[in-house]
Amino acid sequence: MPPVKHYSSSEVNQYELSSRLLSLTENNTSYTLTQINGQRIYRKAPHAWSGPEPSRNCEVFIGRIPHDCFEDTLVPLFRQAGELFEFRLMINFSGWNRGYAFAMYTTDAEASNAIRMFNNYMIRPSWQLGVCPSINNCRIFISRIPPTTPSAEIVRLLYALTDEVQEVRIRRSIASCAAIVEYKSHRGAAMARKALVAAAAAAWGCGARPAVDWSLPQSPQLLKQYREVGRWTPERGVELTRAPEEAAACSPPPAAPSYTLEPWSQARRLRMIHEAQRNAAAADWSSRIANGMESLMSSMSSLSLGLGAAGLEAGERAVWAPPAARAPPPAPDFNPWTARHPLQEFIAHAKTDQ
Template sequence: MSMMEPPNAPTTEEVRNALYKVLGPRIMNCYELKQVNGQRKLEYRARLNMPPPAEGCEVFVGRLPRDLYEDELVPPFLQVGPIYEVRMMMNFSGTNRGFAFVSYFDRETARKAIKKLDNYPIRWGHSIGVLQSINNKRLYFGNLPPGKEWKTQLLSFLKENTEGVTQVVVRAQRGCSNAIVTYSSHRAAAMARRALIPIKDYVFGPSCLVDWADPAV
């Protein structure tokens, strides 16, 4: 067991019960907590009857203690305004990965959350970082072996094995090639990244890197 990961992480049901205690049934009855593909989601129940929030309504929350869960994270963000969704990134052990995403119903509330909660002391001596979430739709493929027509091969392989590919740009360099692959949405890119990382050495070579592309590039 890693020294960085505390034992006996709570189950989703235990976190749900803790949320009921801190938020009360009136608020919690409006939300559903569930684990989905490496993340735990607290979702507004009536979301299916309304359009999703516009871009700019989500904030990124970093520097989370690994043994912190929704019962500590949600209350300060809920004080800023009504929450549409919370996504906490989880390890297989049940601890968090150090970051989460909080979506509000409008951009103004998201901006207020950044202003009020960036460097907020979530625990004694431990402050969190809150900033605008970047809706990254691009993956970076680095150190692709030379001697192949990577644009054609990547496009064919990724369209067959992932969903939402819209563009493949390959840049040849001395001794290798790099590629930027654009997907139709952040979710499509995230699902592709999750599927590709375990098989990248076999498909693209042992030196290949698959990760998020730099949003600034």
């Protein structure tokens, strides 16, 4: 296992990083390393490969990469799954990586082996990689479109601002509007995404701030919610059609993805589970308090509390009252023949003194 290098400074040490990356090509001359369009490509040299490039099934997507982790760590790691044809790491302007990369192997069996070995792989303490099949994503998702914008205007703007548009699907509600734009190729979608991020806000105007991003891999399941389908041609202009609900309902369910959920999906699912458990515990506690109060009231109502059992009728609630004052015991009948004389003791003492 190659050692993991950490770059803790706020800026990448380009000299140290260049020396580390140079060792990759010096030790193995059958690969070249170039950087273009925000990505650094480690690829088989032309003299080391003959024949067509591997198919799309041989490429895997690598996500959740630490931003200070580079090819000197990743390439030796993913070589353990098979022979690499190409490794592309996405780089930003500051020199850090953007958190994801693509690894293309020479066979699809090696790609499957990489998914099995390195999906949820702990590259650092409490830091797991996510590896799944690479998806040739040709769709862009646009949200926060002003709901008052006509659908024909949305289609016309997207065809005017970007190239290789195949179709535009629009979903509307009372207060929101969103669109999924499908392009003819992944490159066309990537170029369109860059153009739309810069021009969408100015194109819609009125203070609009549309959000532009890649469509999720699960978007084929959600396309049935986007009823309006728009296309534009120079001959006919904008053509809008509405997808029938029956066709969407009768379409076969898409195959389940062979990779795990994204982190935000896992966090949302766990949060929903915790909320459900907390609500159930609160409801159980409330029911216990209610049952306890009911049993206490029933036990209190069964007590006489000094009123006497005879004074309580069935269903009558007992009310507390202070106890009545105790009457003095009746005086015994006076018998002058047997009663003691009040001065008997005085008379007796007087006789003894004489």
